[in-house]
Amino acid sequence: MSNEYSDSNQVTEGRKVMKNFKLNTLLQLGLVFILTACGANGGAGAPMAANSDPLPSWNDGSTKKSIVSFVEMVTTEGAPGYVPADQRIATFDNDGTLWSEQPMYFQLAFAMDRVKALAPKHPEWKTKQPFASVLKGDMKGVAASGEKGILQLVAATHAGMTTEEFEKTVREWITTARHPKTGMLYTEMVYQPMLELLTYLRANGFKTFIVSGGGIEFMRPWTEKVYGIPPEQVVGSNVKLKFEMRDGIPTLKKLPEIALLDDKEGKPIGIQMYIGQRPIFAAGNSDGDQQMLQYTTIARDNADTLPRFGLIVHHTDSEREWAYDRKSPMGKLDKALDEASKRGWTVVDMKNDWSKVYPAAPLKSSQG
């Protein structure tokens, strides 16, 4: 410590006053700074300041209240529902839960753009379905090819590349391609209320994971920047890989064989494989998330007393986003909606519960 002022009376007087006044203020400021700094680094357990709303894009009501009550319960040390930070695992579906999924899964738009880019090397695609429909821009034909057709598109455009080559094509596409209806980048079509929820959970010591039917390597290049979720906390469908030395460089090649289909029953399997712990919080928006919500919320036995939370995003807003549920070809929400009331899962009514949908307004209208 510097002695420059140590003999000054001013300092002595000042010190006495400081002892009563400024020291406390500065320490308090310091404490706020510590909490903020740790929170920004994903540090565990720093509570939010009491008088700021951590979920400003959620309208007041029972949905918001149930979320906040749950988080307050599991973080209140000594209270009955307290959950130690290392067990605060939260899993989120991606398509339709963290970002939009209409009129088709965004990864399918990526695969279709790849088909168009690769078509000159594949003259046979002109007459082979579902490729022919993609090249003609015939969305109904693509849809008619069903799940099998979509898997064919994904396999043909994703397999055979190295993981690095694939990552490069994703990075290029995700930073340039725009949604046909809104004119926005796809990563701008994430839900502002869900971004707030992710941040709120992390600020309260949760680890947040994506558990999506989408491709793990399609999501990882951008999830940290967009959601604050690092690559190793992304679980998704993936293909088998092969290790190869190419000109002395170790590479991993994507094979045309599914290793994990991370949807429906595949979601609890993905959770166990990748996370190794049952979540206490899970959020989804479709029947593809039903098993994840069951696995998360249904108590094993009488000793299994941790509080648990299931959240379903119900797409009810045809003006700001889309309205669909029981009969939607994408993101069908039917059985899981029926089960929600039985299990006490919280259903988000997008139209009424969210004051804002996307972080910024669309460039074009999202209707139609």
Place this chain on the structure above:
Amino acid sequence: MSNEYSDSNQVTEGRKVMKNFKLNTLLQLGLVFILTACGANGGAGAPMAANSDPLPSWNDGSTKKSIVSFVEMVTTEGAPGYVPADQRIATFDNDGTLWSEQPMYFQLAFAMDRVKALAPKHPEWKTKQPFASVLKGDMKGVAASGEKGILQLVAATHAGMTTEEFEKTVREWITTARHPKTGMLYTEMVYQPMLELLTYLRANGFKTFIVSGGGIEFMRPWTEKVYGIPPEQVVGSNVKLKFEMRDGIPTLKKLPEIALLDDKEGKPIGIQMYIGQRPIFAAGNSDGDQQMLQYTTIARDNADTLPRFGLIVHHTDSEREWAYDRKSPMGKLDKALDEASKRGWTVVDMKNDWSKVYPAAPLKSSQG
């Protein structure tokens, strides 16, 4: 801010002085507190205090120096070798790298204990290899059954259970079973210098992962307590799982089919599947780690300029642990040792580089 003292001359004088002196000191103290507090929560990037030795069980010498130099380089902001915290990924083999593996992989000891426990339900094992050898205590017979026999033992004792039942048997065994030579719990046979290295890396913003040929579900129940590595940062071999509703309870059953054999070529595959980023630091002790070390340290192209570190634990200490390398049936270190000098991997000479092996002394002699 309170106005209570706002008209006081003392305060005015004091403030002037504080502006020059105390404010800075307090802010500096606050900064130290922030770094400490964040570090304790596993926050990224908090440097170690300069004058405490973060690796006290490592003898001074070129090995320790190379580790410390690397960590200082990648954490020095603005310097040429700086690596942002989100890319500071470190992967560690487990058997022979973080804990001992002689006279057999500890998981094999677990599987053999399970065979003995389950034998009454399997009368056919009395005459069927490798089970018969296990039941007779004939270790040579077990060894003669080779890798195939070991996989048979593991499959027979691990498959068919739910993940929860399996976890329970691991927890019971790991807290009670003792090593035949040392009399120690297996989790006491972890390497003190490697525990220090894990802590040192995390204190410098690294995320630490296990990437082991051992079973992922055999390790996860105890790695957080023993190594400070949470379940989702453990990568290991694993079998396929099946989701089943049993009496209304969602369960996951272990199937007798390998999903990932996380050894040799399987290690870079496991890294990409689970972590999704190339490490900048990898540690192993055998040829099973060769591909992980290659994948971690070999530059892709001229643009791939991040500093990278390969570490090999060489078992040279027949008194305090075991001495083995090129012809060992467990943890064979041959090709990877030859490659180490070519690639600049750091080879730990256990006998000379480590002042301590285990956190506590063995109950019995480890020799023989």
